[in-house]
Structures are given as structure tokens and as C-alpha cells.
Amino acid sequence: MKLIKSILKKKLIKWLLIVFASIILFFLALYISIYLGFFGKVPTAAELSSIKQEEATQVLDKDGQLIGKYYIYDRQPLQFEDFPKHLIDALVATEDIRFFEHDGIDNVSLMRVFVKSILLRDKSAGGGSTITLQLAKNLYGRSNYRFFSMVINKFRESIIAKRIESIYSKEDILTMYFNTVPFSDNTYGVESAARKFFNKPAIQLTEVEAATLIGTLKANNYYNPRLYPERSLERRNVVLNQMVKYGNIPQDSANFYVNQALGLDYKSFNHDVGIAPYFREQVKKELAAILDTIKNPNGEPYDLYRDGLIVHTTLDVGMQQLAEDAVKEHLTVLQKDFEISYGKYAPWKTNKKVIETSFKVLPKYKSYKKAGLTNAQIQDSLSVKHKIELFEWKGDTIKNMSVLDSLQHYLKFLNTGMLGIDPKTGAIRTYIGGIDYRYFKYDHVSQSERQVGSTFKPFVYTAAIENGMKPCTYFSLAEVTYSNYDDWTPTNSGTESEDPYINYNLEMALSNSVNTIAVKVLNEVGIDKVLEQANKMGIKKELPKLPSIALGVTEINLKELTGAYASYVNKSKSVKPFCITKITDRNGKVIASFKPKESEPAFNDYTRQVMLEMMKSTVNQGTAARLRTTYNLTNDIAGKTGTTQNNKDGWFVGITPNLVMLTWVGNDNHSIGFKTTGIGQGANSALPIFAKFYKKLNADDRYNNITKSHFEMPSDEVVSDLNCEESKRDGFFKRLFTRKKKQRKFKGS
Template sequence: MKTLKEIQLQLKESKKLILLLKSITGFILFGLLSVVLLFSLVYFEVFGKLPNKEELTSVINEEASLIYSSDEVIIGKIFAKNRTNIKLAQIPNHLKEALIATEDKRFYSHNGYDGQSYARVFFRSLLLRDASGGGGSTLTQQLIKNLYGRQYHGFLSMPINKIKELIIASRIEKVYSKDEILLLYLNSVPFGENVFGVESAANRFFNKSVKELKIEESAVLVGMLKANTYYNPRLHPENAKKRRNTVLQLMNNEAYVSNDVTDSLQKLPIALSYHNLDINATARYFTYQVKKKAEELIKTINETSKSDYNLETDGLKIHTTLNYDIQKIAEKAAKEQLINKQKQLDKELASNRLKNRWLQKQQFTEKDKQKRTIQLFDWDSTKTITGNKIDSLWYYDKMLNASVLVTNPKNGAVISWIGGNNFNTLPFDMVLSHRQIASAFKPFLYATALENGISPCDYFENEEKTYPKYDNWKPQNADYSSTPDKKVALWYALIQSMNIPSVNLYFKLKKEWLIDTCEKLLFPEITDDAPSIALGTLDLSLFEATRAYGTFANNGEMNDLYMISKVTDKKGNIIYESEAQKLERVFTEESTKTLTSILQEAVEQGTGASIRNRYKIKSPLASKTGTAQNYTNAWFMAYTPNIVLGTWVGTSKNDIHFNSGNGSGSSLALPIVANILKEIENNPELKKKYLTSFKISEEISSSIDCPPYREKGIKGFFNRLFGKKKEEN
């Protein structure tokens, strides 16, 4: 028998238990009422509007606009979010299975939210503090988060956002089928690196379309969804492999893959093929210009057609004129030439005092002199050095840069565009930079002469002379030679790029004639009458020079250059298509063909002869070199009837340069064009399309069939009357 004291104690404990149970019940009821109240407040949109059925029906993911080369290679994207949407038929089954097994294995049985998952989260994650309990969000709820994001509501942010996702998820399940929801999810899910959607991720990490993914590759991408950066296969390959194997095991648990397949796939390394258009893309300078042009086009289209296209979100397709094969050839040619010539320039700079003179011109603070770790552009990788700001500036100031522009003179299409060495590090576009054009200007002077009745066989003085009117200016030929006893034929003066005869030709012309030519060619305004213009003191961009040389290739008519051939919407409907331009007649066809005949001789026996002798280019070609004073700018321009190739090489500033013939146009710029031409010649399709023959009559060709020199005085007169028909060089 229990004593009275024991009974009293038992009653006291029972009261405590009852009180505790009442408290727990009250707490649970309060919690339930709070949840119901919070749910009601969210449902009735106190914490923000929820999308209705109609709005959910029109859900369309933002999609990046794609930039294509003329041969249908994707060379760039324009986006707010880097996303490329795909269709359901493009998704391989193993990708869907990997996603469902890993993220939501009851996806096809729930109605947007999973009660079992919520129970698991409540008891394991919240009550038992077990982090392995996982999250409670279904794929549908994750889709809602991807589409609408989450808002801040103070300490109630998490429950409010979770309730919103639950409500919207149940609504969206009534609007879309399960497969449609899966598609929306895969098109919107983030993979880090500003990449959204599985198609963009497949292209980024494996350089292929999603439909080409292997099982183990799908497992890598699905594994990344848990933590984009930690499981990034480029940044953390070991983490990514472990996570991939976990996904494969989860697929095995759901009987999507057999034990043998799972074991064999888990042993494989991750075969990454990283492809980031932002980092190592071909034609970055070009795609940047295309983006600017496309923005202008879309603005005009929207204004004229009352449409509302968005370049960053509407998945437009921008088809350009760039030839991907020639772009790759040009980039390789420029890179190899600059690596080789940089070594020569560094050697020259090491043996003179130019760096000391450069240092004296700079103004540095003590902070600039402090040593630190610096990353510098290098051709094969990022170069890391221990140095200061002075070292970095010197490195870039003495760096040789190249720009290359290749166009089709028939229509003005840009075939290749290289604006510099590396867009990320050196974004300033050298194609548009104005530099002294040097002797590459002379063909425009000589064409003006031909237009105004001067013959290729007219002769000009080649004797040095001082011009007091122009500050005692005394022009000299590049090799310092002169022929006081002989005059030189116009055609020969041009192919040898002689300065003295060119100046004499300038004085024979009316200045207005040359100004008119330059205006028609859309050159910068000529503001003075200095005769040095004849030698190329005008500053031109490679864009302007190449466009102008297209006039020679196109029988005297000039096309403006363009890059975009057409723009389509995501369904393929054409919303813009380029039209044939109205050509500008600059020179007569006869003058142009005569000049081309002369510039063809420049390839055979003039300043461009190494094209034949050294590089063994066999195709018909007309060309002209350009070397600015003190070797500050090197140019080479070449063309056929169907292609114009222009290149400029130099440093970013004119105060650092070669002090020898290594910096001439024929040595520094010509090899880039030569190596491009060599690769085009080796490609039958490209050769047939671009390296076509000139159609020049025998009458015009024979118009330059006269001796290069003619002796002055009585002796010259009798030689012409009775003597040689062709004098030797």
C-alpha cells in the first residue's frame, strides 16, 4: 500500500504532466493557428501578389540571344541571364532520371508539394537537428524559386517564401503537365558562372548540346545543383566527381541504371571540355561590335513596327557575315607573328636606352613603386609576376598589338575582325583606332592622278629637294636613294613606294582633287595643305583603310562595311534582313583597273614581293605596304576581286617601336596576311570563293609596259628616239 505522502507526490507529478501536456497542446495549437493564419495572409496576398492561372500559363523563361557566324557557328551570346531554351524532345531520358532520382524521386506522384518530404524535414532536420535530412522542396517548388525568386520579409522570410512556393507550385501543377514542368525547370535552373538552363551548362562544361550528353555527364550537371561553385567540375574536379558518383548511386537506387553500369561509370574521370565564350571565344572584338549594332537595330525595329523585342531576354538569333574558318586562321596568323616579333623587339629594347627615356616621361608615385603580385596577359595563359605598377605599364606599352580586318568588297560583308590581342585584358579595338597610314595611303593619291589624266608611264623627278615653304622639309626615299639623272615612271614609283616622286606627283595635282577623293572615301577631314599628306601622314583606322581598298577591288565602287546579315526571333521568323547597298562611285573602272595592274606588280617585283618569294602565294593579288616614320606603325593591304585583307601592327603608343627594318610593313604586317592567304589557298572551298582572278584587259595591262626609269637631258632624248625600248632597273 502506498503511503499518503507517496500518493500526494504522485498527484503532484500528474498535475505537472497534465500542465506540461496542456502547454504542449497549447503550443501546438498556437503553432497550427499561426501557420494557418500565416498561410491565409500569404494566400490572400498580404505579403505580395501571387501569379494567377493566366499568368502562369504565359510563363516564358528569359533566353539569351545567340550570335552566329555565316557558317552557323555560335560565336557569342547577349543576355541578362545566360540561358538557351530547349524542347522536351531534346532532353535525354538519363538526364531526367538523374534529376528526379537526386532532387525529387516522387515528382510524378505529388501535386507540387511533397508531404513526406515536409515530415522528414520537420522531424529530422528541425527536431533532431540532422543536416542529412535534406530539403523539402519539390522540383516544382524549386522551379517557382527560379522563376520568381524570393523576397525579404524580416524574420518571417523563410516561412513566407516557402508558403508562396507551395501555393504557386500547386497552381502550376494544374496548368502544366509534369514533363512541361520538368522542361521549365531544366531551362531555368542556375549552374553558376552566370549560366542558366541545362543547354547552356552542357555547352559550357562539355562543349556540346544537351541531347548529346552521356549518362555520366548528365550526373555531373545534376550534381552541381546542390552547390554550383563547390561542385563546379572546372574549379573543384574532385568534389564534382564525388558528387557525380552520388548521383549515379541515387539513379541506381531507383533502378534507372544497373549495378554494373553504375560501377563502371563511377570509375571514369570527368572528361571536361570547358567552353566559355566570355573567356576564350573567337571573335570577341567582333561580337562586341555586333552587340552594339544589334541594339541599334532592335531599337529601330521596335519603333517602326510597334514591337517589343528585348535583345537580352527574347532568344533572338543574330546571323553575321563573319566566316568562322577565316577568323580562326587570322587569329592564329596574328598570334604567331606577334609572338615571334615580340622577341625581336624585346631584344632591340634591351640593347638601347629607350626604357630609361620612357621612365623619364612617366610620373609615378611611391605607391606605384611598391611590389605586389600582378597578373598580365600572355599568349598561352595568364602570366603572374612579382612587380609594381611601373613593371605592368612597361609590359603593356612595349607589347606589340595587331588588328586584322578581312572583307568582301562586292557587298561590304566583314569576313574576319581582330581588334587586338585579347578582348578581356585589352578591350580597346585597334580596328577602329586611328594611326598614321604611311605609304598605304599612296594608292589613293595615285588613283586620283589616274582619274585626272596622268598616265602610269608619266615620269617624275626622283632627286632630293628642300621645300623652304614647308619649314625646309626634305623628303627622302625609304632607302635614302635618289636618281638625279633619271626620272621614274609613275607605276614604278608606286610599286617601290618611293617618297620623292610621290611628293612631286602631289604638287602636280590640284589639292581639291585629292580632298574630293578623301571625302568620297569617308576619310577624316584634311585640314592643312602640307605635302607630307602624299606620304601618308593622315591618321586612318584599319576599318576606313580596308573599306577604301575595297573600292579598288570592286572596280571603283565603295560599299560600306556591315556585320549583321539577318535577325530572327526564337521561332525563326525574320525580323531584319540586310539589303543590298547603294554603291558609291569613287573612281572610274578604267582608273581602278589600271591601279590594280600596278599593285599587282608590287606583289611581283615591289614592296610586297615576299608574298611570292618567301611565302609562295600563287593566287592573283594586288597589295601595298605601309611603314610610318620611325617604324611606329606597320601596315599591309592586299586584295582580289572577292576579298580585301588589311592588317596593322604596332605598340599602343608611338614612343616605343623598332629602330630597324624589323618594324617595316613588309616585315611586321605582311606575314600575317601571307599566312592567312596560305591557309585559304590550302582550302579548296575558300580558295574558289575568295582568291579569284582579276579581269583586266590587255589594253590596260599594257598601259604600264614602259621602262621604270628615263634618263634626263640630251642623252635621254636620243635613247628614247633611237635606243632601248625598255630600260633596266
């Protein structure tokens, strides 16, 4: 019996030895096959020595401040000198305490893991991964194999880690690690994480902030400080205790730190949110077109999302923030007034034609229609209610609504376009394409064309002055019917109380935006000359040869209109608004640069000075006088208000020596206008945005070069030619033989 037991024991030992040896041989063979590339190419030492990582393209404002990024992975690289010591201490103390001692593989940790985790089943034993192993994973990722995926990936990473350690110094490894490690919210690299979660560069991170970010590395979603602040706080304190344990910070400091809040200052660089989203989207479109014409040193196209380009723009982020604040302040109030004015008869609720037309352009409607559903079936499908996040000026809200409910909700909103440029160059300083890019993607600065109303009138008067008409030329307020244009009779706002025998000079007529006189001036100077003048001023769109052009019935892009108005403070030269000054590669080499193209003067300096004085009168005593009376602005400002037919669009152009700003307000649906002129006129709907913005600008010393600038003094000739009575009344005999409403043919073509 003993003999049998002895034989069995020897056989068992032999069998176990064979099994053990087989396992060793299997894993050795597996390791060799991985080393030889049977499971995918392992980067060579030569390839590792020239690692090139994907980097986000950065968008900077005119002063170099980061305002956005374009990326697949949000990553911004730094040099070793840019990492604060306590950030490195927190990482090493938490993730790899023997980092400066091992060669990529920490055998002591591996043995601990083997004994405690595998043999003793101690789940708190931790892992054996080193910073270098994590770097290998960060750089080359993991593949999904059918069998033994974890083992194969671990072996592959160990090979890469060994090679990395043989090529790079510990400082280089830490640098690569910090530049590639994934943090919460799809953020790669500590610089991007620092800017996203604390709105500061990594070099400025405090001990507490550094510990918070390092704490997320254990599980970047589970410990996301934005989503799970309590978990993140607990994990941060573990990191701080590790730093105490290994002598990086004293215990009393840690005791103080653990009682501090997370102190997040979250700044998303998501394309849909953050500062100037419409501007960033426009920059992206222009950048993509530019990069199509440029090759990198290898002869390949640059990748907008991966090549770490630096895009320098013209935007002033401080001014942009003030502009966005002004828009929100004004439109919050205006939207409320707009809805109250309609009451229960609001067209977005009761006008079946408006609702049905909008309904039929919905993507979901089109897809259901394509699938063969009837209108009734489509309406039933889109009437099902579900929770949906909605835009509201008071703050986004979640409501239980159907697609049809949501459609009516969004139909009511007024939208806006606002552009501020340096009139000397066309450099865009502020750019607001709409009220919220998340919900309203359409850009009213670059994409939209709207009727411009009375903002076209200065082009008419410019053509008149340029062609010899004197500023003290008088025209009657009286209405005229133009028989050769379907008996068209332009009228003025407030016609009931107007004296048809009053005659205004050009300054009075423009500053008070008198429709009847604008058409008469157009008739006098000729449509062709007015259209030619507008073209010289940068309005390149083909405009209709109709007398109603004097009242701005044509649709013009906001950019073109702003660039044209710049000519009044830019030596009679229009400008083309632009947003990119230069593009550099990741190493700072300029790959493209842009300078504004200088145009020819569109009119003489006499005309320019006269027009500027006339538009100053608009602000001082005309339709834009609210700037002085309501908002108490004392700056040098010229301007022009505009309101279109049926109060569909409100406009204001503000002109100062170093900033020209144009603002539009209206509803995206052309069928929905303002209920009354009192609410919808440009002086009430658009002007207040400029006024509120400029008041904020006045309060900021950074912009004294704009707010304290002054127009040049007009020449003696201009002063003399403008020195006349604003209005004259027809004498008795002229009144006796003049009918109140004349009928004539329009000759100015």
C-alpha cells in the same frame, strides 16, 4: 500526492495541446496570409500561364554558329524534345524520384524529412524539395524577411508549385525547370551550361556529361567542374549510382562511366574572352543604338540583356580563329625582336618623358591628384607592390609588381588591328581590334586613327590615272626640295644607293613605294583632285591640303581604309564595312534587317584594272614580294605595304577577288616606334600576319572560294598601256645639265 500528479499531468497535456494548437493555428494563419499576398504578391494562375523568362541575347556568325551572348543571367531556352532522355533520368533519379506521381508537393518525402531529419537528427535524410518547388524558386526567387524567412519562402513556393502543377503538364514543368535552373559560373539553363562546359548543345550531351551537370545542382559553386574537378567527379558518380538504383542505366555501364574523366571543353561567353571579343563588343554598341529606334509589340524598348534576341552577324568564326592564330604566331616573335632591338635603352624603361606622360593619364593617378596628394605622395602610393596578373604572349602570369612596374610592362607591347571584308558587300569576315581584350580594351579597328603611310599612295595614283595620266609616264627618283613648304625634301628609303638619274614608270614607282615619285605625281595631278578621289572612295574624313599627304601623314580609320581598297575588286565601288545582317526576337520574328548600301563608282574600269595590275606587281616583285619568296603564296593577290614616319606604324593591305584584308601593327603610345625600319616596315611588321593567315586559309577546303579565286584578265588596252620599260636612265646631256637635287615650288593645289 497522486491526485496532484494527475492534475499536473492533465494541465501539462492541456498546455501542450494548447501550445501545439497555437503553433498549428500560427502556421495556418501564416500560410493564409502568404496566400493572400500579405508577404508579397503570389503569382496568380493567369500570370503563371504566361510565364516570360529573361533570356540572353545570342550573337551568331554568318552560318548561325553561336559566338557570344549579352546577358544578366546566361540563359538559352529549349523545347522538351531537345532534352536527351538520360538527362531527364539523371535529374529525376537525383532530385525528385516521385516527380511523375506527386502534385508539386511530395508528402512522402516531407514525412521522411520530418521523421529522419527533425526527430532522428539524421543529416543524410535529404530534403523534401521537389522539382516543381525548385522551379518555383528559380522563377520567382526568395525574399529576405526579418523573421521566419525560410518558412515564409517555403510556404510561398508550395503555393506557387501547386498552381504550376494545376496549369502545366509534367513535360512543361521539366522544360521550364531545365531552362531556368542555375548551374555553375552564373549559367542559367541546361543549354547554356552544355555549351559552356562541354561546347555542345544539350541534345548531344552524353550520359556522363549529363550526370556532371545534374550533379552541380546540389551546390553549383561547391561542385563547379571547372574550379573543383575532384568534387564534381565524385558528385557525378553519385548521380550515376542513383540512375543505376532506379533502373535508368545498367550497373556495368555505370562501372565504365565512373572511371571516365570529366572531359570538359570549357567555352566561356564572357564579354572579355573567347572568340572575337572586340567584334562582339562592337556589335553590342551598334545593337544598343539600333534597339533605341525599335519598340516591341507592347510599345516598350527591347532589352539587350533580357529579351532573348538573336543577332545574325557577318563574321566567319572559322576565318576569325585562323586570323587570331596568325596574329598570335607573328606578334609573339615580333614582340621579342622589338624588345631585343632596344636592349637596355628601351623607351618604356629609360625615357622619363614617355613614362611620366603615361603615368599622369592613369585613373589612379587622377583620383589621387583630385584628392590633393602631391606627385611625390602619388608616386609613393603607386610604388607599393602587390600580386597582379599580367598579359604575356607566352601565357598570362602573376607577378609581384607596383602600378608603376605594371605601367612599364604594358608600355612595351606592340598592338594590332586586322579587318577582313567581303569586297562585294563590305560584310566583315574577320575582326581583331587588339592583342587581348582583357587587358587592351581600345579597339584599333573601330576607334583608332593612325597615320596610314604608303597605303595612301594608291589613292594618289588612282587620281592620276583617272585624270588621264598614262601608266608609262616616267618620273625621276631624284629628290626635290619644295621651297614653298619650308624647304621640305621628301626622301626615299635607301637614298644612299639610289641613282638620281633613274626614272620609273608608275607601276614601278608604286610597287616599290617610291616617296619622291609619289609626291611628284601628287604635284602633277593636284592635291584637290587627289582628295576628291579619296573622298569618292569612302575616305570621308577631311584631309589636310599638304604635299605630305602623298606619303600618308594623315590619320585614317582602319575601317574606312579597308572599305576604300575594296573598290579595286568591286567594280570601282567602295563599301562600308558592316557586321549585323538581321535581328530577330526570341520567336524568330525579324525586327530589323540590314543590307549594304551600294555606292557610286569612284573611278572608271580602266583605272581600276590599271591600279590592280600595279598592286599585283607590288606583291610579285615590289615591297610585298615576301608573300611569294618567304611565304611561298601562289594565290592571286594584290597589295600595298605602308610604313610611317619614324617607323611608328606598319601596314599591309592584301587584296584578293573575294577578300580584302588590312593589317596594322604599332605601339599604342605614339612616342614609341620601331627601333629600325628593318623591323618596323610594313613588309616585316604587318604583312606576315596576312601571310600566315592566308597559308592557314589555303589549308582549309572550306575557303576554296576565296583561296582559289582569280582576278579577271585585264583588257587589251590596259595590257598594252602597261607594256613598257620599268625604268629609264637620263641620257648624258640631260644628266650633265641636271642637278641631283632640284628646288621648286609645289604647284599641285
